[in-house]
Amino acid sequence: MTKQLILCDCLGSQSVDRAALSHATGLPCSRVHTALCTRAIDSAAKAISDGDVVIACAQEAPRFEELAAELERPAPLCVDIRDRAGWSEDGDSTAKMSALIAEARLAPPPVKTIDVTSDGLCLIIGPARVALPAAERLADTLAVTVLLLDGTEDLPLSRRYEVITGDLKRAQGSFGNFTLRLDRLRIVEPGGRGDFSLTAPRDGAETLCDLILDLSGTTPLFPAPHKRDGYLRADPGSATAIAEAVFEIAQMVGTFEKTLFLTLEEHLCAHSRAGQVGCTRCLDICPTGAFSPAGDSVTVDPMICAGCGACSSLCPSGAIKYDAPPVAHLIARIRTLSEAFRAAGGSAPHLLVHDEDHGAEMIALSARFGRGLPADVIPLAVPALAGFGHAEILAALASGFAGVDILPSPRSERDPITYEIALAAAMGAGDRVALLDVDTPDAMSDALYAQTSSAADSATDIAPVLLMGDRRQVARLAARTLMPQQDTPVPLPVGAPYGAVLVDGDKCTLCLSCVSLCPSGALLDNPDLPQLRFQEDACLQCGICATICPESAITLEPRFDPTDAAMSQRVLNEEEPFCCIECGAAFGVKSTVEKIVATLAGKHAMFSGNGTERLIQMCDDCRIKAQYHKDNNPMASRERPRVRTTEDYFGQRRDH
Incomplete structure (x- = not known):
């Protein structure tokens, strides 16, 4: 069944060229409606009832989905071509509309999830003046225990919830499975006349809970607290913040789906060998502390992982892969946007990479109240902004984009993004990639209009290439495409996952301990001759070889060699063999x-x-x-x- 594209100009607020869109997308198009979601809702109902449709409106997607359910038809695909294209200070946006429709039609990969159950066991931490009223409001919904942090002169006489005091020494776990350790624990003695009293204090007490509401106003119990599922914090001095937190935590009872963001292939991990530590990038960058050493590899706690993606962009070996969705799907989206834009007559497109919340809202506000996006700036929403690393940046440029801008949110991890931009710039991106760190929608639009108007045409003279393989292979192929005339290695920032191993021949005794411990096989021996050989494209720059060398004869040089020499083996050191x-x-x-x-x-x-x-x-x-x-x-x-x-x-x- 052929899809049909249903069009609407949203009360005449945008220009939609029906014939041009039909030609560019290859889809039959309806007439351009003016109010498809209201006065022309019967036309939408007929189209949904008659066949498979794509509706060029995302704002009213819930209404069209509800209409499809009433008609017992599949929910239509709804695409936003208004905020991201039609509402723009620029003129014709047909090429961008076509690109956005083509990208939306890509089949999304399945998302892996795991069930997490919360029985509603809630611990509220804070002073009595805020913790006890919060407990009163939650007692009918959750099984509440209050850990008081101040005096205990006014213990509540209510037994609708438990009250304890003590020193919280350790908190671990995540939504549905928190473990806490307390010293000087005292619990309420409910018997007797008069006020309740507390038991004698004891140390080393442990307890479990599903949810934590932290109203203490002190240091968070966990790193990156906003990313820890089931852990909510509120300013004890703000009644509004407390009310919002109480409302949100009251909904966290039942069984929920937790997305599994990462896959880990331990045999590729270059963390350590024989007790010698090499790569620690994921351990250093993870904001939630989801990674921990596990022998020669690392392990990740999927319940703590918040899916920021920084680890996958920094992993030199590809052992950590972002899987929600996989990188291959992201590369396919980038390629589709570029190809469809150019096929519709566009040229020199720019890619605006943003998150699905803050960035999407910035674009919508700019479109509704400001200049909107330039006609040649194509937005790309990604679930993990920090996971959009140098490989993806280079892939976008090699796919035909003239430039890449990354729009962070206030809570985005800027360090990994900044480093990956610097790495991509050194590997051929040059000045065509930038961090668009702005505060307002108007500032975003102004920066994009100024940037695209001054972009050089020479940035588009690269023929797009088909990129395949893992992130490392994609990055190498894209970088070679962007530097076709480069015949010598280019220097990279310190810590880059590409480079050479340099050996001091006067110190090296060819003991080959480095060969036995190299996790990627970049260092090799020769079974017939005393030789130390090296293949540069396999080197991860993990540093284990330099650490293990007993003669301190090895140093690392971060660099990228775009020539075929990087994929061949060369001799780093050799000597004459001794004959028996x-x-x-x-x-x-x-x-x-x-x-x-x-x-x-x-x-x-x-x-x-x-x-x-x-x-x-x-x-x-x-x-x-x-x-x-x-x-x-x-x-x-x-x-x-x-x-x-x-x-x-x-x-x-x-x-x-």
């Missing part, structure tokens, strides 16, 4: 063996006299044979007795 004095087989390094002979022969008890120093100059097989056949072989036994035969037996009887 018995069989002539090559083994070991000549300089090392000669040094050992000079150090031990005639000077060590095991290698003094009787030719024992010759053992050092033998290969493994010959050394074992020589040890076995020598006169004082400690492994030798007495002479093997002759086999006794039948003739021996009868001869012995005759002798007797």
Whole structure:
């Protein structure tokens, strides 16, 4: 069944070219309605009833979904081409409308989730003046316990909720499974006449709860508290904030779906080898503390992970992958936007990357009350802004975008975003990528109009390429596309996941400990010759080789080599092999063996006299044979007795 595009100019507030959109999208289009959601709702109902439709309006999507449900038809796909394209100071936005429709039609990948159950066990922390009234309002909905942080002179006589005092020493866990440890715990003694009293204090008490309402106004119990599900904070001095928190936490009873944002392939992780720590990027950057070491790899707690995506953009090996949605789907969205925009006659598009909340609201307010977005600026909403790293930036430019702007929200983690922008700039993006850190919709629009009007045409002379593979492969291919004439390595910022290993030949003894511990196989040996070889495109710059080297002969150089030389093996150090004095087989390094002979022969008890120093100059097989056949072989036994035969037996009887 062919999809039909249903159009509306929203009370004549935007210009929609029906014929041009139909040609650009390849979809049959309805006439341009003026009030599809109200006066022309019958037309929408007929279109939904007759077939598969795409409605060019996202504001009234709930109304059209409700209408489809009444007609027992599938919910229509609703696309916003008004706020993001039609409401603009620029003129014709047909090319951008076509691109937005094409991108919206991509089938979204399934999202992995896990069920989380909350039974409503709630701990309220704070002084009595705010904690007790909050407990009174929640007592009918949740099973409430109040941890008082001030004096206990006025204990409530109500038994609708529990009251305790104590020192909260540790809080762990997340929504549905918090664990708390308290010292000096005292609980209410409900019996007796007069005011309630408290039990004697005791240390080391542990308790569980599903929800925490923190009204203390002190240091949060968790890092990045706004990202910890089930943990709500409110200013104890703001009645409005407390009321909002009480209302929100009252809804957190039942079974909920928690998105699984990440996948972790432990065998790719370059955290450590043999107890030597290398990469710690995810541990350092995670705002919620969801990562922890686990042997040579790391582990992530999916219940604590808030899905900011910074770890996936910084992971050098691709062991951590953002999976909600996968990177491949994001790359497909970028490619679709660029291809559809150009196919509809547009040129030099710019990509505006924003989050799904703050950024979308900024665009909507600018469109409704200001200049809107320029006609050549295409917005791209992503669920994890910090996860839009250098690979995605380079992919956008290699797909045909003339520039990339990233619009952070007030709570966005700017450090990883800033670093990834710097890394992308060094790998071919240059000055075509920027952090659009503005406070108002008008400031956003003004910056975009000024930027696009001054953009150089030379930024669009790159033929778009098809990008495939993981993030590392996408980044390499895109960077090579953006630097076609670059035939030497370019320097990268410190900590970049690309680079070379430099070896001091005067110090290196070719012990090859670095080869055995290299997590990516970038360092290799030669089974036939004493050689240390290196393949640059595989190097993660984790630093384990430099840490483990006993001679401190290894240093790292962050850089990117766009040539094919990065994918070939080259020799970092080599020496002449030593040949066994018995069989002539090559083994070991000549300089090392000669040094050992000079150090031990005639000077060590095991290698003094009787030719024992010759053992050092033998290969493994010959050394074992020589040890076995020598006169004082400690492994030798007495002479093997002759086999006794039948003739021996009868001869012995005759002798007797």
